[in-house]
Amino acid sequence: MPAPVITAVDLVKKYKDFAAVDGLSFEVAPGESFGLLGPNGAGKSTTMRMVGAVSTRTGGGLGILGLDPNTHGPEIRSQLGVVPQADNLDAELRVRDNLIVYGRYFGLPYSYLRPKADELLAFAQLEDKAKSRVDDLSGGMKRRLTIARALVNNPRIMLLDEPTTGLDPQARHVLWDRLFRLKEQGTTLVLTTHYMDEAEQLCDRLIVVDKGRIMAEGTPASLIREHSSREVLEVRFGSARNAEAAEALKGVGDRIEVLPDRVLVYAHSGEAALARVTELGFEPMTSLVRRSSLEDVFLRLTGRSLID
Structure with a gap:
């Protein structure tokens, strides 16, 4: 079996006397689509920030691609694609330029970024919007562009925090199709969502988190059999x-x-x-x-x- 790309052992994150994450243990295999479900305040986003190497843990162990995010943050972040809850696209730039400028943050050369931007626009079905202003895009188009931008560095792991919140059903299904394609290409997906049908569609396996602890873990089908x-x-x-x-x-x-x-x-x-x-x-x-x-x-x- 290939080594897990994410390993958490008794993971803890405390703020003063409050434990936002209180002893989570889980593994994510290469190419797996892994979900974190839970109510608001359950610790999902805090866990995602630790996995994304932008927040240090208080206790326990965490390995991302064989590295400790507390000490190897830049190396880990260079291999991640991150899709935050709210689109943070640069409204001052055109659609295609958003991809190219973002790629420059990774030190990628223009000779690589120009064809890569065209490839990602095709993947996101935004070829005809390449020269459009970001503010002129619909909500679904902005989400697809945010996902395309997160792929500019060919990440091994994609972190998606509520990727389809606020989208209409048609836009959600288009986005699901893009994520299915990523999974077929071998990209590991880690996502949080409040849509249970989305979790059933996208997740190979998931954990249900409440008050910083795991309440259940398994495939969607196995969890339904066990708890309902x-x-x-x-x-x-x-x-x-x-x-x-x-x-x-x-x-x-x-x-x-x-x-x-x-x-x-x-x-x-x-x-x-x-x-x-x-x-x-x-x-x-x-x-x-x-x-x-x-x-x-x-x-x-x-x-x-x-x-x-």
Whole structure:
């Protein structure tokens, strides 16, 4: 087996008496697409900054491409591509010039950067925007340009912090396609996201983090099997009756969860659960049977309360 490109052992990051990251241990293999999921304040971005060699750890071990980021920051950063949450493109430059000028920060020569910029514009489907101003691009185009810029130094690892936040569904799918292509080319992807469908689509493996600790780890499919049922029945009885109905439905399915607007019945067969609900004399206002998803796992592990 090839050596991991990222190895974290009991990784800790403290700010005074607060542990933002509290003992994370994980490995990322070459060419893998690895995800970090968690609510706001869980420690995802702090972990990404340590992996990106821009924040020193407080304790534990961390190796990036066989190097310690606390002592070999410049060497590590030269082999990384970073896509931050917010686009930080240079609005004073044209689209193609953003790529060329960024490449100069790595000391790359113009003889390399000119054809590389054209190659990356083609990859990002922005060839016809090469001479456009950045401010004239749509949100999806800006994200694609940010990803293209992060590839100018041929990085071995791409760090993507919520890469599709704020994009419409069409733009998200175009971006997913670009990331699939990177993975096919052997680039290691490490990403955070709040979109569970995105994690299911892009991640070979992931960890769910809450309060700086790992709550679960595995492939999306294995996490769904371990922490949720095969299907979920969603039934609505009206906000005033949901709790009362849920109490009477105990024993239907594997588990029942009451939300303000509906009742969730976790079961191997949602249709069988719905039949049992009607047998008990309940007539829901609406019903929906769906496959269990990574979002069900995430909410079970981290809770449904909002964390700012």
